[in-house]
Amino acid sequence: MDPRHCSIPPNVVAAVNISGVIERGPPGARLPFADCSRYTNFILVKNGHLLIVQSEDIPSSEAWRTMAYEDAVADFQAREARISQRLSVVASLIDTIDFNKSQFVVLVSDAQQTRLVTQCSDTIPPLTAPSGWLPxxxxxxxxxxxxxxxxxxxxxxxxxxxxxxxxxxxxxxxxxxxxxxxxxxxxxxxxxxxxxxxxxxxxxxxxxxxxxxxxxxxxxxxxxxxxxxxxxxxxxxxxxxxxxxxxxx
The missing domain is CATH 3.30.200.20 (Phosphorylase Kinase; domain 1)
Known part of the structure; x- marks a missing residue:
């Protein structure tokens, strides 16, 4: 996308959204809740190009609704700190990915190293649209x-x-x-x-x-x-x- 009207300076990598994703499947084929895949997405943009980084889930406390206010605030701040730390890891690896060629990548940590791996195109379902309907x-x-x-x-x-x-x-x-x-x-x-x-x-x-x-x-x-x-x-x-x-x- 052309970012000339966007407030993000060119060539600056910006995190425009960080969200939890629950992979439950499409309507009519829902997975049992216990079998759902959970992870955290970091949506980054550079010069108009999106990069969506899938990483391990950063869960929030299930009991925050029943916590005392001070405990709920502390729990929220602790989760925000974990998100910030994860984002810093992504940022340290960002130069290894070409925003122009990749859109979906996965943050992988194993015995070798922590790295960003491009999502295999075979695992990304293609979108379709009727021809002749819209420009x-x-x-x-x-x-x-x-x-x-x-x-x-x-x-x-x-x-x-x-x-x-x-x-x-x-x-x-x-x-x-x-x-x-x-x-x-x-x-x-x-x-x-x-x-x-x-x-x-x-x-x-x-x-x-x-x-x-x-x-x-x-x-x-x-x-x-x-x-x-x-x-x-x-x-x-x-x-x-x-x-x-x-x-x-």
Whole structure:
């Protein structure tokens, strides 16, 4: 992405998000909670290029809700210190990775050394989008303004837009689902999402979806009543998005 409108100076590596990831599988194929994979992602950006570093889980205390205030604050600060220490390890290895060629890497610590290893492309599920539905815009043609959690605020075609991309290998199915269901709703002329504008690509690889600037609330289970006259398969489809990013006018 073109970072000229972004406040991050060129060639500076910035951590724009640090989050825990629980790999539970797609809807309809959920893993038992005890079998879920957990890890911590560091989302780094340099000169408009993302690098997503998967590392060992940094858990928070399960009992913080019942702790005394002072104990909860101390527990939070201890976890923040562990995150900072982990980030410093990533930073010490950052020159070993080319931001232009890699997007997903894994922090590996073993008897040999601590190092960053590029995620094997065979383990990264490809994203697809219907041809002829939306224009395709190269990632480099988006002017990034701000990185924010599960989306990137950009300028494209002289308008502010939201770009939804995958910020972990485990959750790429969410972006795929967003593309698939948005296309379905458009085809059925069901107008309950903000306008999809383009598919983001890098070369021929599908990366994500450009949407009109999103303002609103999440689709919730109580919104099922709005589908009373819709086919049953639409009710089921909408339920899949209850924990994701669909918006209601």
């Amino acid at each position: 395709r815009v190269q990632e480099s043609d988006l002017y990034v303004c701000q990185w924010s959690g599960d989306r990137v605020y950009c300028i494209w075609n002289d308008q502010q837009v939201d770009v939804f991309m995958s910020f972990s290998v485990a959750n790429r199915w969410r972006v795929q689902q967003m593309i698939t269901i948005t296309h379905l709703l458009e085809r059925l002329k069901i107008n309950i999402t903000y306008e999809p504008l383009a598919i983001v690509v890098r070369g021929a690889e599908v990366l994500g979806l450009v949407m009109a600037r999103v303002e609103g609330r999440l689709l919730e289970m109580r919104d099922r009543s709005r589908t009373i006259l819709w086919p049953n398969f639409m009710k089921q489809t909408l339920c899949l998005k209850a924990d994701s990013v669909w918006m209601i006018f």
